[in-house]
Each structure stands twice: as structure tokens, then as C-alpha cells.
Amino acid sequence: MSSILDFAPRIPIAEKTKDFVDWMTDAFSGIFGYLKKDGKEALNGLSDAMEAIPPVVVIILVALLAFFITGKKFGLATFSVFGLWLIYNQGFWSQLIDTFTLVLVSSLLSVVIGIPLGILMAKSKVAEAIITPVLDFMQTMPAFVYLIPAVAFFGIGMVPGVFASLIFATPPTVRMTNLGIRQVSTELVEAADAFGSTPGQKLFKVELPMAKSTMMAGVNQTIMLALSMVVTASMIGAPGLGSEVLSALQRAQVGPGFAAGLGIVILAIIVDRLAQNVNKSKKKAS
């Protein structure tokens, strides 16, 4: 018996997606190949460079940064020293650096891509109407799904990890930039216009400075989302603390899994508090 719902044959979404990704892989193989090779070299270079710094120097630098950025308070600095030493103590130092590289690069790229997109959205209703559902899609589609084309495009390793993190972590920066600019009070925008600002002057002298703290909240979220992607990204061979968690999961080793997971938590807390305090200290200055 056929149901009324069977009026059409199955729509080949899966096949078409595969065809599309195959076509992309093929058509952009030049760019992808370049990103794959040079991107990998750059990322490895970066993490090697950071790894070359003696851990004790890194710990001191982070502690100093934490001390000054929190307004000469000892809390975060003490936590950083203890936390980072613990990670070192557990033998996860080079994994920490790899994870940090992944988070740093994907967050930076997210911000570089996200802020202009957010500005575009704030300035154009059409852009907002198009970008909003795309952002919703990016955030709700399970992150694992991005891994498949990421591998097709970039092979395995750090580069597809950055790609997947980028997709997952960019939306908050875009949304909060858009929101921040739209929240600038009408009178302030009118004041900028009434004194004869060009659109660029209005953006840089009024809108972006006013939107800054909202934007920074978005950037902070982006960093946290990038961090949350490190375990997922390790499934396609991104090295770091995430891959330790993954391998512990595969072997059902609760102890090492917890130890590596704790490392991620420590990194997350330090990065989050640093980012928040950057925002706060900027607010105070203005």
C-alpha cells in the first residue's frame, strides 16, 4: 500500500551533497592543496616555535600577563602558574601547545572573517536575511558533519581541524558584531550623520567603538567554541590535548582521559579570564 506521502521518489540529498563536495574538492584542488601544504607548514611552524620556548618562560609570561591584565591582582596569575605547571607535570606540554595553536589560529581567523561579516549584516537588511539562516545552520548542524568534507578538502591533521573549528566558532562573533552595531542608539548615529560623517567615519568613530564590548563578548564566545572543538577536531587527526582525550575514550581509560580533559579545562579558564579582562580593562579606559 502506498501512502499519500509517497507521491515523490526519495530526493537524493545525500548523493547530491557528495557530488557537490566531490566537485568542490576537484574544482578547488589548487587552493585546497595550497592551504593543505602551506597551511600545515605554517601551523606546524607556529606550534614548533612556541614549543621551542622553555615551559618555565611561558608560565612566567602568562602569569605576568594575567597579573597586569586583571589590574595587578594575584588570583588569575596564581591559577595560571599552578594550572600550567600541572599540565606540564602530567606530560601534556607539547599537546597543550598544539591545542593552543589550533584555538589561537581558528579564533583569529574567525574574528578576521566574522567582524566584517557582522558589519555587513548590520548595514544591510538583505545581508542579514541571508547570513542569519546560514549562521543558524552552521551552529546547529552537528560539528562531526563538517569533519567529512574537511578531510576531503584538506586531508587529516591541524588544517582540517582549523577549518571545522572555524565553521563552528565564527557565528558568535558575526552575530554579536551585528547586534552591537545595531544597538548603538539612534541619536548617536543621527549625531554622527548630522555632523556630516562619511559612512566610514561613522563606523570607525562611533559605531565600532560603541559596539566594542558587545563584540568582545562575541569574540570570547568564539574562543570558547574553538576550544570546545579540540576533541572533535582530534577525530580527523588534529594533534593536542583533544587527541589524548579521544584515545583514552577509545581505550576506555578513565584516568588519562580525565587528566587530559583537565588540561583543556585549565586552558579554557585561563584563556576565558584573560579575554574577559581585556574587554573590561578596555571598557575602563574608555
Add this chain to the structure above:
Amino acid sequence: MEPIIKVENLSKVFGTRIKQSVQLLEEGKTKEQILKETGDTVGVNRANFEVYPGEIFVIMGLSGSGKSTLIRLINRLIEPTEGSIIIGDQDLAKADKATLRDIRRKKLGMVFQSFALFPHRTVLENAAFGLEVQKVSKAEREKKAQEALELVGLGSYMHQYPDQLSGGMQQRVGLARALANDPDVLLMDEAFSALDPLIRKDMQDELVDLQAQMARTILFITHDLDEALRIGDRIALMRDGVIVQIGTPEEILMNPANAYVEKFVEDVDRSKVLTAQHIMNRPEMINIDNHGPRVALERMREEAISGVYVVDSKRNLVGYVTADAASKAIKEQKQLRDVLITDIPTVDKDLPMSDIFNVIHDSPLPIAVTEDGRLLGVLVRGAVIAALSEEGEVNMNV
């Protein structure tokens, strides 16, 4: 005199069926009818007015009357639907973006209701904003901004941030920001409405003083009739997007164009607006050069009054003579001049009624109203009180 701003047939319709609505506007339909027919909202309905150099032109109306829309049409913060705004020899409504920017930079300064200061900039940087967007060098723009700040009395607050200042001070910064550009016209949108009443009065007085110093043209929006009367050289009254009357404060108060204006001005404190000349009565007087005490007495008898004013041939006030004094003069064969009361209460014709109370209150004699010593009229207590009430007789033909 050439008008500095000339607004012709300026309309703004918000909505989706603009063309149809404009058609209806031209047919003379009201805001309400158009809303019913097309669903569009008429912000401003074919406004026409001229602002002359050096005057404070006040646009007054209640909220929703379109006054804020109108002021924003003038510098095109809101795009006009129809009509023209002629500033100098340019029609701003048709200007391209670069010209519009140039006019905004050089000719129009704006002051906002809730100040609209940039919180991330110091007072000085706020005041210099208009010059900064014109790419004036830092040294020069700060010099001009400082001058503007000193003009409004904030010279010592240059390096504070706006949120460190009180409301009144913030609005002074707003004013300084507009003045620093040296614009031809200041557009002030409910500039003092957010301030508390005492500060508001100070600012109004100060604006009038500044205006006297600088002879700048000001277009001022308000919903407060007292404010309009206080600072306005001319007032335009708006209702439902239409300018219903334009006139001097007196014209508006004394000859309301229609029931709406009448209702509007009904609550106004008449004692602040009416002056002695509006409520004076015709004086009974005799000429000292021609008349003696007998004429004076005869006149009093005729008019059933107890005294008359005595003037000279040029109508200069000489004194007052009572019936008792006049009969005494006749009995004792004296001149009128010998029995005159010369120490009589006198007020200038422009003295506001609120000040007249003090004079009339403790005076046994009626009060003479004069202009440069010439007797114009007389104030009688009853008439003064009557004038305060709605029905009171006032004569505007002076």
C-alpha cells in the same frame, strides 16, 4: 531680508503605498483619512515656512505632531517624500550625498534631546567631532572646540567624559559640539526637554543670551508652550503633521488661528505673556495748559469718577488730581498745579502682568501706563484680575 532656510511643500509619508498617499495629500486629505485609505502614516504634511537670519524659530507641537520628523527632514536625517528645503541657493532635498555632507558640516549644527554625546570620547573630543570629520587638524579643531566649550561655560571640564557631567552640563557640551563647527543654523530638537525645570529655565535664558551675542539662526523644536514663548521670535504650531499657525508669540496667543491653537494656548500662564498695554483702560485726562480745576471737576462728574490724570499738550504725564483737591482749589482760588498729586504709581507699557500685581497691590491710586513719559492708559485692579481669566478683555491693537 532673504530667508536662510526656505521650506516649501515639504512632506514625509512613512509606509508602503507612498505614491498613492502623496496623491491623497495633494487632494487635501488629512493624516487620519490617509491612514485609513492606504495604511501609510503622514509625518509631515506639506509644510511651508521660512526662517530668517538671526531669529529663533520655534516649531511647537505635542508628541506625534510631526515636529521631530520635520527637523530631521531639514538636515535629511529622514529623507523627504516631497518638497524642497532651500538653504542658501541649494535645494537640500535634491542634493547628492557629497553636497549633503558638506551642508551638514558647514551650515547645520544639531543638538539632540538626550544629548547624544559619544560616551567613549572626552568632552573636548565630543566638541571637536564635527571638525574632526571635516579633517581639520588636531590642534586647530581642539582650539575651536575649546572656544566653544568656554562659550558655554565648560572650559574646565574638557578632559572629563560625558557620564561624569550632570544633564545640564552634558547638554552644554551638545551645544558646544554644534557651535564648534560655526554653522549658520542650529537645529535644536527638544534640546532642553530632558532637563529638570530649573536647569531648563537657565538654559533657555542662556540660549537667548548666546543668541544675542552671536546672532545665529536657531530652529528650535519643543512641546512646551512656555518654552516656545520664552525663547521664540516666531513660533510655528504643528498638529497632525500640518503647520496650523505661524506667528510671533503674541499673535499666537491673542489670535489663535483655530480651535486647536486656542486649546493649546488656553493653559498658558497669561500673566507672563500679557503686558500692561494689553490690559490698560482708556485714561480720563485733562490738559493742564488749557484746563483748570473746574474742568477737572466737571469731567469727574461726567464720568462718575473720583480723579483724573493731568497731562501737558504733548500728553506727558504731569500728575493726578482728585475731586476733593479740585474743589479745594476752586474754593481757595488756587491753580490746578498747586493741588496735583505728582507722586503717582507708573509702569512702562511693556511691564509683564506678573510684575504689575506687586505695584497694584499696595497702591491706593490707579496705575498710569506710560511710554517714555507719555500717558497711554490706566490700570484698574478689576481689569487686571479679569484679564487673567479666560474671558478677560484684552486689546491687541496697540
